[in-house]
Amino acid sequence: MRLEDWVGPLLAVLALVLVLPGPQWVRRWSFLQRVPRAATVLWQAGTVTALIAIISAGAWIVVELIRTPPQSPVLLVALALFGLFSLNVVLRLTWSVISVARETGRRRARHRTAVDLVAQASAEGGLRVLAQAVPVAYCLPGIWDSRVVLSQGTLDTLASDEVAAVLAHERAHLRARHDVVLDFFTAVHKAFPHWVRSDIALSESRELVEMLADDVARKQVGATSLARALVAMAGTRVPEHTLGAGGQVLRRVRRLQDDGQKPVLLAAAVYALAAALVLSPVVVLGLGAAVA
Numbered sequence: 001m002r003l004e005d006w007v008g009p010l011l012a013v014l015a016l017v018l019v020l021p022g023p024q025w026v027r028r029w030s031f032l033q034r035v036p037r038a039a040t041v042l043w044q045a046g047t048v049t050a051l052i053a054i055i056s057a058g059a060w061i062v063v064e065l066i067r068t069p070p071q072s073p074v075l076l077v078a079l080a081l082f083g084l085f086s087l088n089v090v091l092r093l094t095w096s097v098i099s100v101a102r103e104t105g106r107r108r109a110r111h112r113t114a115v116d117l118v119a120q121a122s123a124e125g126g127l128r129v130l131a132q133a134v135p136v137a138y139c140l141p142g143i144w145d146s147r148v149v150l151s152q153g154t155l156d157t158l159a160s161d162e163v164a165a166v167l168a169h170e171r172a173h174l175r176a177r178h179d180v181v182l183d184f185f186t187a188v189h190k191a192f193p194h195w196v197r198s199d200i201a202l203s204e205s206r207e208l209v210e211m212l213a214d215d216v217a218r219k220q221v222g223a224t225s226l227a228r229a230l231v232a233m234a235g236t237r238v239p240e241h242t243l244g245a246g247g248q249v250l251r252r253v254r255r256l257q258d259d260g261q262k263p264v265l266l267a268a269a270v271y272a273l274a275a276a277l278v279l280s281p282v283v284v285l286g287l288g289a290a291v292a
Contacts, residue, residue, distance in 0.1 A: 005122075011057035014053045014284070015051075033208075033263060035266050035270055036211040039182065039270060043208070045275070046274075047185065048202055049277045052281045053154035056090060058085065061079050062083040092190065094187075096186075096187040101217045102189075105265050108140050111140055119149065129152060130152065131152050132153060133151070137154050137236070138239065150163075157232055160175060165217045165220075168220045169216070172213040173213050177214065181205060181209055207251065214252055219250075234249040
């Protein structure tokens, strides 16, 4: 069997590893929470690489079928079906990017309008206070008209320094546009059919952006105030299309016990791994083209 005959199957295996067992392995790497920004890039690299690999595998197989059709009808049908599967992923990705951007933007716009109608505007720009006793805190991202929403229950329950920590956390989400990061993962997640789809990258990325916002709040207000606020807000429910401070608290509070210093070498290693992942299908394609 020629070397170029292995390019398509090798890319397909790479994609399946990154979609199915790969996320299970990476989720066990607890050290990633020490470098949440690099970890987010690693998860993005894994999902992008899986897409590149599956699309490239399908394209390569189709080209090889045109050049040298296999003698076995069964193999011909199998390869043709895989090519159609890759095309399906491309079409699903295109549609999911459009639909996620449109639907999420629409829901956030409607929610902002409703909040502006029922909530009290604060002297601080973009802050709205809901008249409800249950502690709630979240932000509504937007290009020009973002909102931070707190309930009166949050103001009554938390001390002033804890409220400051929550506000710093939510504003960190807005400044860094963490909603764009999560929308990316959501769109890619929907691009894959259910039987080759993993929820892990999406769920891990949600927790990582919370850790990124925590790091900003810790610098501004302090770890103790932030930890107390997170515990007080634990379990609070926020609308699905918003970013809230109260989710996934246990690991976030535990990591606040360290000194807050980021291990530079660890971050560099994670970034290097992310780069290697993205380059891997390019290397396989390059080798296949060189010997073809």
